[in-house]
Amino acid sequence: MKIFTKLFQEVNTYYVDEISPTTMMNAGIEAMLNTLDPYTNYIPEDKIEDYRTMTTGEYGGLGVVVGNRNGQVTVLMPNEGYAAFKAGLHIGDKIIKVDDVEINEKNADEISKLLKGQAGTDVVLTIDRFGEEKPLQVTLTREKIHLKNVPYYGMVTDDIGIIQLKDFTRKASKEVKDALIDLKEKGAKKVILDLRGNPGGLLSEAIDISNIFLPKGVEVVTTKGKIEDWNRSHRALNNPIDTDIPMAVLISRSSASAAEIVSGVIQDYDRGVLVGERSFGKGLVQATRPLEYNSKLKVTVAKYYIPSGRCIQAIDYSHRDEMGKPEEVPDSLRMAFETKNGRVVYDGGGVLPDVTVKGFNYAQITRSLISKGLIFDYATTFHHEHTSISSAKQFELSDTEFEKFVNWLKGKDYDYKTKIERSLAKLIDSAKEDKYYNEVKTEIEDLKKKIYHNKESDVMNFKDEIKEVLEAEIAKRYYLEAGEIEASFDDDEDIKEAVEILNNDARYKKELGQN
Structure with missing residues (x-):
């Protein structure tokens, strides 16, 4: 510490150009914390309001x-x-x-x-x-x-409700509780809890949300840290809302932290079926510590363990390769645990869903139309020309309306290169570099003719998926976020799989190890 302080004083006094002590010291702090994990951060006074927004919404x-x-x-x-x-x-x-x-x-x-x-x-x-x-x-x-933690809830079918949970700030558990009660009053006999893309948040809210579906008194999560005060077992303290309603939980690769606690707890107690992709793998707990000048330190203080005993942390930040990159927990070191019904689950790599749904990849043409803002801009044009549309769930573009979109695209830039085109370009460069191009030029030109795309024909070849994206964007103009979500129900592979499972009692029980 003496060396650090003395070095700072010497540089500040003698460096040839004027320097900013604040910038220099902040860089030193950030570099020091970067040797730990991405979640241990220094929060200066001018960033406190942003941090407060993240935790309170x-x-x-x-x-x-x-x-x-x-x-x-x-x-x-x-x-x-x-x-x-x-x-x-x-x-x-x-x-x-x-x-x-x-x-x-x-x-x-x-x-x-x-x-x-x-x-x-x-x-x-x-x-x-x-x-x-x-x-x-x-x-x-x-x-x-x-900012709402539950930006949307509603009925997917006549008896299946869905709750979309996007954050774990204060009042998240109350929003989920209120949504579930309202859905049941509307006739929901089964429920989908959508945690896709949820980055996590407050541990206390994760515990209370788990408690909505689990009995009072059960263990939800255990934290273990260097300081004894962080070695705690957290239990469900409230009376649940419904411990029997069949449920599916949707997770994705960006579901993290508190979202992984809830999904992992539901899986460990065989309370519901997890659908989607393997989650992110953040099993670390942070706390904030006050510093001078109204600044704070957010520091990792513990790891959390869900009821089966597993920790789902995927990256070991205490071990790094020669380049300084932290290492993932290898498959060989992942340990097996059991759920309540004896199903085998593993630690060290996020939460693996019970039913994996392969993520959908849009065609290059669709990605180009989205990235260049043409889907967005046409939805604005459509909204200007139409005062209303049918409900978001029912709204569909007719073939005539889609043809208008195709005509609107004429003259607009939505060109792109496919993967095979990029590979061919590399092949040509390599051939020229090795001075073999003239010998294979004829074959390459023939290959070019076969693989080079026609962007206008691509619009029609991928009409169905382009329509799906366009319909959701248009529905958003009339019904905001709820419209975008409801318009995607019939195209969302995770939701379709969850509905199929919840409507098939034998399969639902089998997935939970009840047969």
Whole structure:
């Protein structure tokens, strides 16, 4: 510590150019923490508000998600019930100014700071709206925003409900509880809990959400750390809502931390069937410690173990290769454990679902239309031309309407290269480098003719999947986030598999080891 302090003083005093002590010290702190794990972080005072938003889901602002579309700051989603929604902002509106500040040259952090602020304060947005000749000025009053942990719940079929849980901030368990009660009142006899893409959050909320489906008193998770205070067994403390309703839990490779606790606990007690992909594998617990000058340290203090006894941490940050890269727990060191019904499960690599559904990969043409913003832009055009559509679940583009989309694409840039085209380009480069190109030129030209895509024919060849994406984007314009979700029900492979399992009692029991 003396060397570190002395070195900093010497560099600060004698270095040839002026330096920023704050920048230099922050770099030193970050480099030191980077030798540990990605979850141990220094949070300076100017980042505390962002951290508070992450843990509480609350901030002062307008309740709107914005992003960059073709170099312009664009409204992606006004959150229902908040200032942006009440002021009539549309998905696709391009924000030109915040008050008198032009924002197109600003980065995401700068734009966020301009939009956020003390509840009760006003802000004037200048927006460019499709179909309007002149920019519009809209005055909004900032308010306290609470981001929902459950952005959507509803009925997939007449008797199967779904709860989409996106975060584990405060009140997550209450939102799940309220959603389940409401779904049961609407006739749900079975339920799907969607944890896909959920990055986790508060451990206490993971425990309480597990408790909604498990009896009072059962062990949910155990934490073990270097400090004895972190060696704790956490049990379900509340009366459950329903311990018998058949359930499926959807997980993906980006389901992590608290999402893995809930899914792992459901699996360990054979309480429901897990469907999807192997989860991320984060079995580490963080706590925050106060530091000077209103800063904080978020530090990993323990590992968590779910009821079967397994820890699902996938990466061993205490062991690194010669390049300094942390190592994954090898398959040979993964230990076998058993669920309540005796099904074999393993530690060290996330939560493996009971039923694996291979992730769907869009065709290159579809990815190109999405990445170049053409699906987004056409949905904006469609919304301008149609005052309403049928319900999101029922909405479908007719062949005539899809043909309009195809015609709209003419002259627009959505070119791309397929994997085989890129491989052929590498082959040509290698042939030229080795001076063999002239000898194989004729064969290569013949191969080119066979494999080079026709982007216009690709639009029709992949019509079905392009329609699915386009329908969801259009439904979002009319019904916001709920519309996008409901429009995808009949195309979502995870949901379709979960519905099939829940509707097949024999298979459901077999998956849970009850036969």
